[in-house]
Amino acid sequence: MEILYGLHPVEEALRSGSRRFDHVCVARERGDKRLQKVIDACREGGVRIRFESKEELTRMAKTAGHQGVVAVVREREFLEIEDLLASPSGQSRLMLALDGLEDPQNLGALLRTADASGVDGVVMTERRAAPLSAVAIKASAGAAEHVRIARVVNLVRALEQLKEQNIWVVGLDERGTQAYDEYDFTSNTVVVLGREGDGMHDLVKKSCDHLLRIPMAGKVSSLNVSAAGAVVLFEAARQRRQKAAPAEAAKPRKEKKGLGS
Template identity: 70%
Template sequence: MDILYGLHPVEEALRAGSRSFDHVCVARERSDRRLQQVIDLCRDQGVRVRMEPRDHLTRLAKTTAHQGVVAVARALPTLTIEDLLDSPKDRPRLVLALDGVEDPQNLGALLRTADGAGVDGVVLTERRAAPLSAVALKTSAGAAEHLRIARVVNLTRALEQLKERNLWCVGLDERGSMDYDAFDYTGNCVVVLGREGEGLHEVTRRACDHLLRIPMSGMVSSLNVAAAGAVVLYEAARQRRVRRQTPPAPPSVKVKKGLGS
């Protein structure tokens, strides 16, 4: 069972319907409209609600940042690469792949950005990476509940599978030869982000079709992985939005010359 805490994560998990709940604990000491919305949602979906002392919620969540609500629920279902690719799409795919991001807050922030940028799927590694813990889910503000997430043992193999399905793999690396905003994200592509401080593993770097960099004007050489991911994913979202809004060019019409012209 997973522990979820916080108003947004619990509410979005209930709305998404992607997992089943054992019960939801609500602090007796808190009573307001925002919390009542969560209680009403639980009752609408037949989820048990327990009124408990705030200290009980703190012990259950292992933090005081639970905002008066803690849920006990089944783990989010994870998908395979095939699951991500087999879902029908009427537009090019945008996938985010994380090469061993270890900080749960960075993971949560990236999932929140991925949802906001319209990412179609997220690929996470099973080992040496942050799990979908309560901290990551809280930081994602419920966005993780709405994303299609695949867990893989070998990220390099997963990238090869994606490339076999005509997705371009672009890795973010400060040694990249192309600026991130010079790449065309309007086709099928995978954005690959590396570990905090270390960046992409060498085998992952070699598996990428292009390496992109974010130009830095200050004294610091790179951004935090969550910030860098937001920069690149929203550039991809911007390009795709512009492409959708741009009307196709009218077909050229050849004018037939008449007699005597």
């Protein structure tokens, strides 16, 4: 069993249906609309509810930041890389690959960005990387429950599989030769982000078709990995949205009838 805590993570897990719940513990001292919304969702979904003291919830969550709700759930089942490739898509794919991120806060922030920017799937390494823990899920504000995630042993091999499906592998590196906003993200693309401080491993970097950089106007040479990922993924989303706009505009519109017609 695993622990989820916090209003957003528990609520999104209930809404997504991606988890099997054993039970949800709610602070008996707290009573407000946000917590009641979670309680109502549990009752609608047939999930058992237990009312406990805040101290007991803190003991379960190992933090006082549980916001009055802690869920006991089955371990999440991750996808295989083939599952991400098999998923139907009406447009070119946008994927994210994480090369050994170690900070669960960064992992959670990137999963939240991935969900918000329309990423089709995330590839994570199983070893020497932050697990999808309660801390990471809390940092994602529950978005992690909606993102399709595959875990792989060998990221280089996974990237080669993506290449075989005509997906361009694009790494983010401060020494990259091309600015991120000069790249065409409307083609099938997987964006690769490296470790905090050290960046991508050498073999992963060599697997990239392109290395992009974010031009920096200030005194520091780079951004935090979660901030850098947000910059690039939302640029990709902007380009893809802009490309889709003419196609939507070209669709015939139904004539609206007004009063008296």
